[in-house]
Amino acid sequence: MPTEPLLPRQIAALLAQTALLALLQSLPLPFDRPQLLVSLAVSVTGMLSLNAAMGFGAVCGVLTDLLGSNGVGCGAVALTLLCAALSHLLHGVLQNRFLTLLSLSLGAAALFHGSYWLFFRALQPESGYLFFFHYLPRILLTWLAALPLYAVNTRLLRRRKHGR
């Protein structure tokens, strides 16, 4: 489990990514988009310690809620717990590899969007339509967005591991 503290420039890079993705996520565009902050939190979870992953998940979750219309709550709690669970699985149970993260990040995206749909939309009329035509694309887009972010952050955080 990586326990070394992050270097200041790595923290700065993570914060810069967070700010940039928050800005992109908040653009008032009228079509389905990925939850970029969820993608970022999920993609870096395997490279951080449990506490750091959980903390970063909490920050991304709170930001996701602040950038949405529903108030701080569901997203923040869900992403904090998801990052904690992913970190535990990647460091303690499963092998921390790209393929593992690929499947786990899909599950995480599905859980994040699926739980929101289940708690807030499932009882509305035509909730099935909403799920298939809006939430499913969001799940896939959030998952796909995690892949390039994983590639970028693997490079950023690998240097820390090798002390370069």
Add this chain to the structure above:
Amino acid sequence: MKRQTRGALRVPLLILALVFTACTFGGVLSGGFNTLFGSIAEQTAAAAAAWNRPSDDALLSENRRLTEENSRLKAALAGYAEAKDENEKLWRFYDMKKDTPALSLKPAAVLRRGADDDCGAFTLGVGEADGVSVNDPVVTENGLIGRVTRVDAAACSVSTVLSPDLSVSVTDRQSGGSGVLSGTAALADSGRTAVTLLSGSSKMKTGDFLYTSGAGGVYPKNLFVGTITEVSQERVLAKPCEDIGAVTFAAVITDFSGKGVPHLAD
């Protein structure tokens, strides 16, 4: 061993406690966030609006459509002028004044459309500091488009007339029919909404205009809501007064005569 476990659990529990605290004081946090970053959001919203601007062909086609609609409305206005004249005479005859509801408007730009916003929901850059409160109606220059569902110090979230979260009591002046306007996810994708619980629906026809009835005291009376596009035995479909996805500027009605006073529609 127990001490080690306790030590390991301390940080995750602290993080969870912080998240729950953030949830509890979500309004304050959200207000502070929107106050701090509101101007950045306005800049990005303006950039996105410029990027979304329609092409010259689309503008020409829109212009043609509006010219046609203008001539149709001018013809309708001739009838309206006669009715108005007659109405004025009647009011004068009875020495009464027509009660015109006064509207207090707070205009603002659309700050954001969240990635998890359904049915055209968006965030407007006015909040509690401007006198906005939950359930206030939201309009554009063309008519009613939604209602405030959440508010903090500097911004408010708006659910639109395309959403199933909203129910607006409407009347069709041409036919005298009335009903409740509320959306669904599938209709929202085609930019339409439905009118249900109808009375006098048999007389409603395509092209009729829908206005708020004022029943319930949530929305001011006589605000234009949309145009009927389809009439069937089961339901009536309507197109809202605005292309909700393209709205970049709107206003919140913070006060109007009859606000919060439930009364029956005429």
